[in-house]
Amino acid sequence: MEISINQQRTEIPDNASVEELVSVFFSNSTKGIAVAINQAIVPKSEWQVRLLNPDDKVTLIKATQGG
Numbered sequence: 648m649e650i651s652i653n654q655q656r657t658e659i660p661d662n663a664s665v666e667e668l669v670s671v672f673f674s675n676s677t678k679g680i681a682v683a684i685n686q687a688i689v690p691k692s693e694w695q696v697r698l699l700n701p702d703d704k705v706t707l708i709k710a711t712q713g714g
Contacts, residue, residue: 648701659699666694672707679710 648661652668659668665682673680682689683706689697699705 648699650699650701650703650705652705653707663699664695665689665697665699668699668705669694669707673709681708681710682706683708 649656649658651657652672665684669677669680669682677691680691682694684697684699684703686704686706
């Protein structure tokens with residue numbers, strides 16, 4: 648199925664969860680990661696059970712230090 652990740656169209660497997668998606672993009676650690684789907688924040692406690700749907704608009708944000 649096709650979704651949008653940070654405004655880029657991307658093909659992902661059907662029935663993929665938010666947790667699976669995040670693990671592909673941030674394989675080292677999920678610390679400091681925020682996920683929004685269709686402009687709604689998805690709490691980390693829901694990542695495992697929240698399945699993605701065709702045409703979802705996903706925003707992935709990684710907090711960084713610096714100034």
